[in-house]
Amino acid sequence: MKTNQMRSMRDIPTIQGLHNRSVPANREKAVTELARLEHEQARLQRELDMWQANQRKTERRLQQVQERLALVQAVLSPPDTDGSPRRTEARRSSEEEVRRDRPWQEVKLEY
Amino acid sequence: MAVAEKLAAEVPVALSMRPRPDFVESPTIRELTRRALAYLQAGFAVHFRGPAGTGKTTLALHVAGQLGRPAVLICGDEEFATSDLIGGQFGYHYRKVVDRFIHSVLKYEEDAIQQWVDNRLTTACREGFTLIYDEFTRSRPEANNVLLAVLEERLLVLPTASHKHNYIKVHPEFRAIFTSNPQEYAGVHEAQDALSDRLVTIDMGYHGRETEIAITAARSGLPPEEAAKIVDIVRDLRSSGEYDQAPTLRACIMIARVVAMQGLRASARDPRFASICMDILESKMAFTTQAQERRAQQRKMLLSLIEHHCG
Numbered sequence: 001m002k003t004n005q006m007r008s009m010r011d012i013p014t015i016q017g018l019h020n021r022s023v024p025a026n027r028e029k030a031v032t033e034l035a036r037l038e039h040e041q042a043r044l045q046r047e048l049d050m051w052q053a054n055q056r057k058t059e060r061r062l063q064q065v066q067e068r069l070a071l072v073q074a075v076l077s078p079p080d081t082d083g084s085p086r087r088t089e090a091r092r093s094s095e096e097e098v099r100r101d102r103p104w105q106e107v108k109l110e111y
Numbered sequence: 112m113a114v115a116e117k118l119a120a121e122v123p124v125a126l127s128m129r130p131r132p133d134f135v136e137s138p139t140i141r142e143l144t145r146r147a148l149a150y151l152q153a154g155f156a157v158h159f160r161g162p163a164g165t166g167k168t169t170l171a172l173h174v175a176g177q178l179g180r181p182a183v184l185i186c187g188d189e190e191f192a193t194s195d196l197i198g199g200q201f202g203y204h205y206r207k208v209v210d211r212f213i214h215s216v217l218k219y220e221e222d223a224i225q226q227w228v229d230n231r232l233t234t235a236c237r238e239g240f241t242l243i244y245d246e247f248t249r250s251r252p253e254a255n256n257v258l259l260a261v262l263e264e265r266l267l268v269l270p271t272a273s274h275k276h277n278y279i280k281v282h283p284e285f286r287a288i289f290t291s292n293p294q295e296y297a298g299v300h301e302a303q304d305a306l307s308d309r310l311v312t313i314d315m316g317y318h319g320r321e322t323e324i325a326i327t328a329a330r331s332g333l334p335p336e337e338a339a340k341i342v343d344i345v346r347d348l349r350s351s352g353e354y355d356q357a358p359t360l361r362a363c364i365m366i367a368r369v370v371a372m373q374g375l376r377a378s379a380r381d382p383r384f385a386s387i388c389m390d391i392l393e394s395k396m397a398f399t400t401q402a403q404e405r406r407a408q409q410r411k412m413l414l415s416l417i418e419h420h421c422g
Contacts, residue, residue, distance in 0.1 A: 104122060104123045104124065104125050104181060104238060105122050105123070105124045105125070106124075106125055106126070106127040106181060107124060107125070107126050107127065108126075108127050108129065109126045109127065109128050109129075109172065109184075110128075110129060110130070110131045111128060111129075111130060111131065111134070111168075111169050111172035111173060111176070
């Protein structure tokens with residue numbers, strides 16, 4: 001074993017480590033390890049399922065936020081009525097820049 | 112989120128002008144509009160000056176409408192201060208922080224910050240709206256000082272430390288239209304020379320007979336020939352000089368509208384028509400107990416005018 005490949009305490013060779021990694025010498029040890037590994041497999045599978053469920057949940061939430069964001073942005077800057085394409089703007093960095101392009105509330109006055 | 116909430120509360124309100132269906136645009140009005148637009152497009156502020164009832168405010172609204180930009184309307188007032196034009200510190204924003212991040216340390220902060228709220232001039236300068244300052248000489252001259260830099264240097268100077276931007280560069284589309292009545296003596300001030308010097312003043316007089324007839328007919332619904340009789344009575348009274356308050360186009364419209372609504376005709380033989388004319392036009396003459404004889408003569412003259420035009 002090359003010592004320069006060690007990355008953590010787990011990689012330090014010990015008597016117990018060598019013992020665990022070696023092929024079971026008898027049936028009793030093989031059955032014990034089989035049971036332990038089956039439990040570990042089941043635990044890792046549960047962990048994987050949990051991560052995947054969390055990923056799906058986060059993706060759904062992200063989609064909802066993006067839809068809501070598009071709705072709010074449309075309220076702040078309605079599309080041009082003449083059908084001309086609207087210039088895509090970079091995300092504004094300050095309140096002052098947002099204020100510059102915002103619409104105003106109009107009150108109609110007949111004279 | 113905080114920015115979005117703040118913006119929703121601060122969306123400026125502007126006027127969008129359009130002429131009424133019965134708006135009369137005579138050649139004189141068209142010419143005045145053309146001249147005013149030429150000055151405004153060159154970047155100068157325009158000032159319509161003339162006696163009451165000559166259509167200054169309507170013309171200012173019309174010209175502003177022709178510019179095609181939203182407008183804000185300010186009416187001059189004796190009580191006006193600079194803050195009524197530019198804005199001021201209104202209300203408080205409170206912030207309280209209790210920090211117990213480390214259980215043995217209590218950090219407690221509380222502060223109240225006054226909030227700046229823009230008023231109409233600031234909004235107009237920032238957004239490039241058209242400012243219509245009606246009867247601006249009713250405001251005290253010092254209240255209008257802030258307009259000097261706006262009109263000349265195109266810079267709105269706000270009070271120091273009251274706003275995060277103390278100097279606002281005036282929007283290139285910003286335009287200003289002023290109106291005033293030089294004959295008014297109640298509740299008006301002299302305009303300071305510095306401000307008058309920055310304005311292109313267009314003097315306005317009473318409209319011609321045909322225009323007054325057209326406006327009276329359009330605003331009352333009376334046929335033009337009926338409206339003409341009323342206009343002639345008012346114009347003759349005005350040219351006689353026998354009044355204390357000049358009878359204007361408004362008097363024509365008042366008489367004509369009541370006559371139209373009551374279903375009457377402009378006839379001297381109808382006592383109801385005569386009484387409407389007397390009610391509206393007699394008030395143009397001062398009511399004094401000492402000059403009963405003069406008042407009787409004025410009344411007689413008014414009745415003879417009604418008889419002459421509507422007999």
